Amino acid sequence: MHEMIIQVQQKNGLHVRSAASLIAMLQNTVNDDLKLKNINIEYKGVSVGITNLLSLVSLKVKQGDYIKLIFEDIISPELKTKIIRFFTNNEQAGMQELETDRLLMENSVVMQEAVSNMPNGMIVVNSKNIITFVNDAAVRLLEVSANDLLNRRADKVIPHSRLQDILQTGQTRFAEKQMLKNNTILVNRAPIYLDGKLIGAVAIFQDISDLEKINSELKKERELQELLNLVLDSVTDYITLTDNDGTCMYMNEQMDKLLDSMDRERFAENLIGKRAWTKLAAEKNAFYNDIKIIHNESYVVKVNPILIDSKFHGSVVSLSPWNEVKSLMNKLEAMEERAKYLEDELSKHLQLDDSFSSIIGRSGALMDSLTIANKVSKMVSTVLITGESGTGKELVARAIHESSNRKNKPFIRVNCSVIPHNLIESELFGHERGAFTGADKTRQGKFELADKGTIFLDEIGTLNLEVQVKLLRVLQEREIERVGGNKTISLDVRIIAATNEDLSKMMDEKKFREDLYYRLNVIPVHLPPLRNRKGDIPLLVDHFRKYYNRLLGKSIKHYEQGFLEGLGEYHWPGNIRELQNTIERAVALSGDEMLYCRDLPQYISNRGRKNLQVNFSDDILTLEAYEKQIFEHAAHFYPSYNQLAKALGITHKTAASKLRKYNLDHILGRKYQPT
Numbered sequence: 001m002h003e004m005i006i007q008v009q010q011k012n013g014l015h016v017r018s019a020a021s022l023i024a025m026l027q028n029t030v031n032d033d034l035k036l037k038n039i040n041i042e043y044k045g046v047s048v049g050i051t052n053l054l055s056l057v058s059l060k061v062k063q064g065d066y067i068k069l070i071f072e073d074i075i076s077p078e079l080k081t082k083i084i085r086f087f088t089n090n091e092q093a094g095m096q097e098l099e100t101d102r103l104l105m106e107n108s109v110v111m112q113e114a115v116s117n118m119p120n121g122m123i124v125v126n127s128k129n130i131i132t133f134v135n136d137a138a139v140r141l142l143e144v145s146a147n148d149l150l151n152r153r154a155d156k157v158i159p160h161s162r163l164q165d166i167l168q169t170g171q172t173r174f175a176e177k178q179m180l181k182n183n184t185i186l187v188n189r190a191p192i193y194l195d196g197k198l199i200g201a202v203a204i205f206q207d208i209s210d211l212e213k214i215n216s217e218l219k220k221e222r223e224l225q226e227l228l229n230l231v232l233d234s235v236t237d238y239i240t241l242t243d244n245d246g247t248c249m250y251m252n253e254q255m256d257k258l259l260d261s262m263d264r265e266r267f268a269e270n271l272i273g274k275r276a277w278t279k280l281a282a283e284k285n286a287f288y289n290d291i292k293i294i295h296n297e298s299y300v301v302k303v304n305p306i307l308i309d310s311k312f313h314g315s316v317v318s319l320s321p322w323n324e325v326k327s328l329m330n331k332l333e334a335m336e337e338r339a340k341y342l343e344d345e346l347s348k349h350l351q352l353d354d355s356f357s358s359i360i361g362r363s364g365a366l367m368d369s370l371t372i373a374n375k376v377s378k379m380v381s382t383v384l385i386t387g388e389s390g391t392g393k394e395l396v397a398r399a400i401h402e403s404s405n406r407k408n409k410p411f412i413r414v415n416c417s418v419i420p421h422n423l424i425e426s427e428l429f430g431h432e433r434g435a436f437t438g439a440d441k442t443r444q445g446k447f448e449l450a451d452k453g454t455i456f457l458d459e460i461g462t463l464n465l466e467v468q469v470k471l472l473r474v475l476q477e478r479e480i481e482r483v484g485g486n487k488t489i490s491l492d493v494r495i496i497a498a499t500n501e502d503l504s505k506m507m508d509e510k511k512f513r514e515d516l517y518y519r520l521n522v523i524p525v526h527l528p529p530l531r532n533r534k535g536d537i538p539l540l541v542d543h544f545r546k547y548y549n550r551l552l553g554k555s556i557k558h559y560e561q562g563f564l565e566g567l568g569e570y571h572w573p574g575n576i577r578e579l580q581n582t583i584e585r586a587v588a589l590s591g592d593e594m595l596y597c598r599d600l601p602q603y604i605s606n607r608g609r610k611n612l613q614v615n616f617s618d619d620i621l622t623l624e625a626y627e628k629q630i631f632e633h634a635a636h637f638y639p640s641y642n643q644l645a646k647a648l649g650i651t652h653k654t655a656a657s658k659l660r661k662y663n664l665d666h667i668l669g670r671k672y673q674p675t
């Protein structure tokens, strides 16, 4: 870079005419406009490009002032000399020229000041789309320095300037909205003609982001207001808004109809009374006013203060019809009661001891039974567990023992059905040596072994009447006598019995002693069959999948689509034991991470399909009659509308309405109901 300070010799200094002739001289000498960009003039600390007429003039350099010429290295010595000579040439101008210069100067300074200070951005390009002028506002809005804009092609430095289009079409374009950085601007673009020839174009643009923001806020405000009006008009309450004098500013339609004749001035005061109004303004607390009777109807009056920055600005007064409030209160009370009931039920269920955690299932009937079992586990009372085979009776018996204070003592299980009749007595109560052939030494029975612990008498219904009598004695006296002995042995044994038989039917048939039944059935615990709690199937399947993964070293994570549904459709006569075996088999057969329908036994996976066969006779019936036959047949197999609908490929709603139409509700799932 090369700098040089020179004294300006021209009469009138660097005025418009001389600046213009300097630029004309430079443009005639140098073909490359961009080269000229590398020459600047500095005056009183302000540096401007040598080809920017308005900027040059705005320096207001007078004759005799010193200016600094700054040349980049690429400027040739000849050009430098020409420029220096231009400034140091002190050719005297004539009176008329001087006066012309003064007028031109005055005019251009005014124009320059006006354009520079206008709040809108302005960019001027010449016919080659080279930027020849930018004002301060444009520099600010574009966030690019004037130096980086001037003498550059507009489409290069301001890609969205679109002045090229104006130069091509010669057409003006007004008020186009455009995004600039994050601001919205409104741009006017116009061509500049001289003597009918297009010599450039100008763009004037204005930042309208604030306007846009205000506009969108106004729009939102208007929408909100409309929404609020809609809400206030659609509530059944009667609502009024007042100012701090109590004068009505707004009332919803309902209030307007109800109190149309009431004076709007001091409306709130008239409605709630002077004392209540004064209290509201002073204390600024919401309160319920008395019940008001208007046109023979009772209303509850609620008053809320409107506070802005803690200052009282008015009130919201609402009237609610007393009948509605009363019915709501009744509903609320009923709901509270129901919630409390559900809470109690839930807490019952949630409070099961840890020893019950191995029993999977959350269905209501099971949880009710487990809650009872859990509660009685702490007592010594005899428990009778009933339920079909495989419903978990032994599991529950063990859980009762584990959560009792006998848990560190023996739990002795006796399966009464597998012990031969002639041995059952000695098995239960023990025998003395020589009591019968083969009794070569004294042996303790299961009751003695269970002393201080629990004895679990499984399949109690299979005991013969003789043993039943002996058992009754143990239950009454808490003591036994060994077979062949005459010594009574006192015992402290907790008895849990279980059966899958119907003991009351056996009593009727005199196969089970009534007195024993009542001794056993002190605390009955019934375990529901799996088909009555199918909601537990997914939980159980998950549990067994994980269990057999561990046991068989598998890592099964998923179920094929239809797998769980297939299990849900089956009626599980063998209950959880059957389900457990089914899952063990599917886990064992699967070769990857999925349990497949094909690995289910056929009678489970094919159920839904194969049972739907209807026998048609030769007589042709109406379509409706056939339809009834189909529903009559299918409904037997499915315990719910949902499963029936799935099997028939119809909606739940259609299945329910057809069964109702043909009066077949009662046969739904009958095939698998407990007998």
Ligand SMILES: Nc1ncnc2c1ncn2[C@@H]1O[C@H](COP(=O)(O)OP(=O)(O)OP(=O)(O)O)[C@@H](O)[C@H]1O
Pocket: 358, 359, 360, 361, 387, 388, 389, 390, 391, 392, 393, 394, 395, 396, 458, 500, 540, 543, 576, 577, 580
């Ligand atoms: N709710 C359950 N959660 C997890 N496993 C269960 C559940 N119920 C039963 N089982 C399992 O099912 C199988 C059968 O259970 P259990 O032997 O307790 O049934 P049961 O009613 O005593 O049968 P049975 O009358 O034939 O003796 C067992 O392997 C048991 O672990």
